[in-house]
Amino acid sequence: MAHHHSHQHHAGPPEPDEAGLAAVLDLDAEVLHAHLAELTAWLKDLTGDAPVRRILDLGSGTGTGTFALLSRFADAEVVAVDQSPYLLRRLLGQAHERGLAQRVRTAEADLDAGWPDLDPADLVWAAASLHHLADPGRALREAYAALRPGGLLAVVELDGFPRFLPDDPVPGLEERLRAELSQRHAEQVPHLGSDWGPRLTGAGFTIEAERVFGIELRHPLPEPTGRYAQAVLDRMRGAVGDRLGADDRAALDVLIDSDGPEGLLRRTDLVVRAERSVWVARRPVHPAG
Template sequence: MGHHHHSDHAGHADLADILDLDAEVLHDHLTEVMAWVHERAGNPTTVLDLGAGTGAGTLALARRFPEARITAVDVSPQMLEHLRHKAHAAGVADRVRTVETDLDTALPDLGATQAGAQASIQADLVWAANSLHHLADPVGTLRRLRTTIRPGGHLVALEMSAFPRFLPGDALEARCHAAVTEARTGDMPHLGADWGPLLRAAGFTVEAEHRFEIDLRPPLPEATGRYAQATLRRLRDGLDGRLTPDDLTALEALAEAVPHRADLTVQASRTAWLATP
């Protein structure tokens, strides 16, 4: 969704890798979020996953809602191909279909109704995880999205407030995060936004909001070191020209060393909003 890095194939492979590692390391977090969704939205059978990426949310939804058919939407054909492989490996390929759509310009087609009528199928649940902040005009897109949700259905937005932190008290990591915050005000003004008012502006009723704190301490999931390394490297690439040359060099060294650090943790927070059309 306006991921400008999708055009660059190496950058794309890096991002896919980070998304996969994120899904592995934060598996328990996603399970907890799905339990929260289940409690409030029941058992949806038609689900739309917006900005599905490599399918962490798609697969978590498929696990949590075994009756559900899921349409995974992303702007990147490579991501969707990767997602199809994962759905196949997880044994849920028969319930997952992928649609390549740029949500800034078009709504996903959920397929015609049984009778072959032009009317689109409506979703019981629209799931958008860390994807809304990529939209050029989130309120406009959300307003259009309301028509894809059946009466009584729900939209769940899950957004991170910042990139995960790995080394408590590390001054360099803190400087990097400050630089990212500064960079993204121009680049992605909606990252870390309060989505409640934006959802309401688009005509939704916000029924619940929950902040999920992620605080992983040793013993950490096996992939944590690689996840921290990939995230810090991506951070470094994104901050080229925004950090001093010394800090960039130090950040590369930190990324190299981080998998072997005894003080490695994962700290992040994500907020979920549950809304009805």
């Protein structure tokens, strides 16, 4: 069932965690803007001469992908699908602010349950969302059905949160945090880190391209990098802080502290290191078999 709605409808407050998630997603879009531009340029090349008029953004969040795609594909409109009315409302608010509201629609839907009834898309984009689903295989079959024959699906997945710290003053702190997180993810988000290639072919797609983007940003960093690092490490602390040793926890507190002289907001030696894997798959015009 589709719920197309404008941003006035959901006035309810966010779930406690959603405001924090939204802030990290927005900062992520700002800090990794150049990467996203490179990724969508590559994707545009892969679409060739075929017009891209309708795009689906699955698990859109606050619209990182939606806005990057709108600027890359000038003739397209985007339908942003997410289960969170709060995130969709923020996305629509942004669309209005950027003068793009005419080209954006939202559909509130749980991608593990009923899919919205949508017109065939030329391009489907799913960034950091498929691993959240209970049954991604099913979602891929739905994505296949939502595409026109010949249309493309881009699956973007992350290798985890980015890293920011040079290896002092607490050697290995970030690595220990990441190790704890991946243990937790193994329990809670088992599809994170999957090889999506076989799943895509299993759903009927042909793999068009596969690429790993290694991101490493150094000085001069985009303005909000300190806040981004702070928000990311704060979320990691929230998720697994209680599994760290006391020294690591204390060091993390110093880094996250907004006022402290050694806090992330004041450090000038941050780097942003991240890895993103992208699979681009096509719904064949003539399916095999």
